[in-house]
Amino acid sequence: MTHQSVQRSTLANLQVNLSTMADLQAKMSSGKKINVPSDDPAGASDMLRLRGEQRAQAQYQRNADDGVAWLTTIDTSLQTTSTTLRRVRDLVLQSGSGAASVPAREAIAVEIEGLRDELLQQANTTYLGRNVFAGTSNAGVAFTVDNTTDPATYTFTGAANATVERQVADATTVRVDADGAKVYGDGAQSVFALLDTIAATLRTPDGDATAQLGAIDARFETVLTELAGVGARQTRVVNAQTSLVDAALTTKTQLSAIEDIDLAEIILELGMQEVAYQGALGAAAKVLQPSLMDYLR
Incomplete structure (x- = not known):
């Protein structure tokens, strides 16, 4: 040598x-144990897959957060609507007690008209510029009112059967809007037209609007049913959020075991x-x- x-x-x-x-x-x-793919080709492949899962989980989390915000907005609006309808029912009962004078019935009619405007405001509730009762419509409002007619005309301008949905998992999609036409009615069958009818009845000589109690109760039951549905969907989204947090932690642990x-x-x-x-x-x-x-x- x-x-x-x-x-x-x-x-x-x-x-x-x-x-x-x-x-x-x-x-x-x-x-990191893997700085370039050649350090561990199999490990690098697993890292790419896990990072893809992380991106999907992050997007699902954003979708779930947005869905909770939509459903919370709807829940608040429906709660206010139910409270308003209770007040309308109480006023109608009060006017039909037989002791209500003409001025008293007029005052009740004025208050009911104010409650009608409040219901219309709730029906046009928005979240981030989107109406939560109008589906995918971009009209800006779910209901419009034409005061040039007598009685006034109320029109649902939302997109019928076009729901707003958020995907919160690979195979889980949740509806996050509400059907305004179902909750508040449309046209002459709307709750707004109903309150106009009640106010007009109170201004007549007889002034007995108790015949409308059944219609008020029916609309109230519809609101409660929608509230229950919103609550169930909100629970699904919250459960999905919890699952996403657990999945994100698992994915992070797996990724750390490969590359750290x-x-x-x-x-x-x-x-x-x-x-x-x-x-x-x-x-x-x-x-x-x-x-x-x-x-x-």
Whole structure:
């Protein structure tokens, strides 16, 4: 074996040691076991899949958050609507007690008209510029009123059978709007027209509007039914949010197991490689001692 062979072999071994140290230092500085796909092709493939799952979970979480906001807005509006209808019923009962004078019935009629306007406002409730009772319609309002007619005409302008939905899981889609025409009615069958009829009846000589109690109760039951449906859908979305949090934690744990280093192990291994490298340098210095003749050659 020639002197040059020993020299090349020693330098090659030193280069291997140095390359191993550089790789360990790169892992320690980045905190990742896989910095390029060639470090672990199978692990890199698993990382891409898990990161794709993370992006999907993040989107589902945004959808769920938006869905909860829609349903909460609807729930608040329906709660106010039910309270308003209770007040209308109480006023109608009060007017039909037989003790209500003409001025008293007029005052009740005025209050009922104010409650009608409040119901119309609730029916046109919006969230982020979208009407929650109009489906996918971009009309801006779910109900319009034409006061040029007598009685006034109320029209549902929402998109019929065009629901707003949010996907909160791979196979789970939840409706987040409400059918305004079902809740408040449309045209002459709307709750607004009903309150106009009650107010007009109270202004007649007889002034007995108790015949409308059945219609009020029917509309009230419709609101309660819709409230129950909204509550059930809201529960589904909240449950989906909980599942998404758990899934995100699981995915993060799996990803960490693939790509994150064991810092204590890396520090120990790097220390061992440094000792080996220093030993190799010392050995090479003793084996490769050039003489004057080596320089002259």
